[in-house]
Amino acid sequence: MGKLSGKKLLLLGERDGVPGPAMEACLKDSGAEIVFSATECFV
Incomplete structure (x- = not known):
């Protein structure tokens, strides 16, 4: 088990x-x- 186990990202x-x-x-x-993953453009 790692530190992120059971967490929501x-x-x-x-x-x-x-x-x-x-x-x-x-x-x-x-x-x-x-829970959510996206790629955005920050200009």
């Missing part, structure tokens, strides 16, 4: 940085529930 990625789906792929086996 909201992932907000950036287009020119780390996109949401990449964070989601890294955290899918963490035991956390990914």
Whole structure:
């Protein structure tokens, strides 16, 4: 069990940085529930 086990995550990625789906792929086996994941453009 990790520190994120049982937690709910909201992932907000950036287009020119780390996109949401990449964070989601890294955290899918963490035991956390990914409630929302999106990639936005902050200009």
